[in-house]
Amino acid sequence: MTSPHDDHSRWSELVSGYALSALEPEDEADLLQHLTSCARCTRELVAARDVLAQLAYAAPLVEPPPGLFDRIRAEVEASSPGAFDEPVPVAPPAAPLSLDEARDRRATRRGPATRWLSVAAGVALAAVVALGAWNVSLQRDRDRQGDISAALQSAVSTLESAPGQTVPLASAKTGRVGALAVVHSDRISLVVDGMRPNDASSTTYVLWGQDGTGAPYGVAAFDVDTDGIDVIRDLALPLAGTGPKVPERLMVTQEQGRAIPASPLTPVLMAGRPA
């Protein structure tokens, strides 16, 4: 009878072979199936890959030919114009929509239309975006912003509220303006266009503020129910000293859970700067 130890030696051998890309197809198929249910082998594979990453440095160091990254850059720019700070094209505007044609949701339906206090720190996660990264992103906001779609402009124009400042929030990746923040002295409303609806049981969109080069702070959490035009009204601005303060920069991320984390844990989806 084969002992459990013998069985696992066989798998450990396959893990080594797999890390080395040296398995025959049938062995690889067996191991991949096994890995779906064996945490031990998964840990061994991680350890084996760490060893082999060091082995890579046993090869003589050779400088890549000049121009190799230029080829990579050309490929990147072919599929993602503007990736290296070049102007990006924008999609043609959609047909104008009135606000009656869009869903108008009050923030109170999902929860209090007040600022959600940030979760206490102690979340021992390595920050996905360090403070330096936030500051680097600042200078890209204006470089990347495309035109505002007619749909968004039309939706904002029909908002019944006191005049406020309209702030385009543009995609960090494409420059497309995906939302307009209507900023008043004490509150912000968001008109979004084409944001992916989130699973309201497990994720939330978060509107962040940032002043200068300081750390981002949570302004409000919100949900998106439709991938068309959606309106989130009356998100309270954070209080600072004498009263509500309009952040110098606004950003949107989508976070796991239903609370605003102490700092953004996922890449910025959109950003913009009030004047």
Next chain:
Amino acid sequence: MTLPPGRTSAPRPSGGQPLPGLSGLDDRTLVAHVSEGDGRALEVLYARYGRACYSLAKRILVDEQLAQDCVQEVFLTIWRDSSRFDPTKGGFSTWLLSMTHHKAVDAVRREETQRKRRAAPDALELEESDGPAVEDEVWSTLRGERVRAALQSLPEPQRHALTLAYFGGYTQREIAGITKTPLGTVKTRMLAGMQRMKLGLDSLSRASTSSEIDDIQRGLAGGAS
């Protein structure tokens, strides 16, 4: 050269200057930037790891053009699908070099003629870099020497099994044929070789984050100055 604390040495991009701002960020943050569509973050990652990737690819593929194609494919994969990097399963450099190895082995298996030229185990003996160790290569040179020493300390059958697989792109069955040993013996030698390498490289294997590498770099810089 004394490295600034908390920063990974960033070799100059090929033909360019260090990118201000981004070059001080850790790998995970740079990957996050890449996922946001920031091509400059990809350039910093290339400056940081492009040489290691190209060196590995060229060692396996021999042909310069094939090695360039391999590196290009690796970095475009990072650009197009950075979500494939799972930080819970190891550091970015491990993931990157694993991907480089995998793509290079795939390519060498497609290029059968390249492999046939390198069938003899002694053709896979690892020679040291010919160029002088300039200041910003101290870390890589020292690490390479240490890794080569660990590899040389392995019993010859284990070392051959590892080098034929890792640098030659041979499968276990092919290695069994080359070395005229049973397939089961090859599998055992590979596992034993990997385990001995891990013991010998423990301090370097744990340095899977930039901050840990920085600590080692600072220690080396302090000893070398």
